Amino acid sequence: MNKTFKTLAEPNRFQIVELLRNGPLSVGEVADRIGLRQPQTSKHLRALMDAGLVEVDPIANRRIYKLRLEPFQELDIWLESYRHIWKERLDSLDDYLQDLQRKDNHHHDEDKE
Structure with missing residues (x-):
């Protein structure tokens, strides 16, 4: 490779x-x-x-x-391991952003009371 x-x-x-x-x-x-x-x-x-x-x-x-397909298939297999890492990181980022949004909404709800 x-x-x-x-x-x-x-x-x-x-x-x-x-x-x-x-x-x-x-x-x-x-x-x-x-x-x-x-x-x-x-x-x-x-x-x-x-x-x-x-x-x-x-x-x-x-x-x-x-x-030839084989070398590109080999690259795709290698890249797959990195896709897994990025997916985990993006999922974590998504969780973090949703948590921030929930906290922000909760904060705005308290201000209205």
Whole structure:
């Protein structure tokens, strides 16, 4: 997973992954959409492939790149543990805010008497 983060930390690679979320693309299509020359794009795609984030399907004389699901599923599993922590904290914050609101309402009720 550390290799995934290191690979995605490079902005062009991250942008390529974002493009490939919508479906497979050729090297030329990726290059055109992110505004890089084809050799630079190929280098980034190779790094993404080495990290296991994308795979390539050679079709005729074209190489079509697509995302691999497994590394992203691994990231999702890892992030799930943090979602649990945030949910607990948000629930605690919600309880605290409701308690403050009850105290404030009680205080206003006493002022009316």
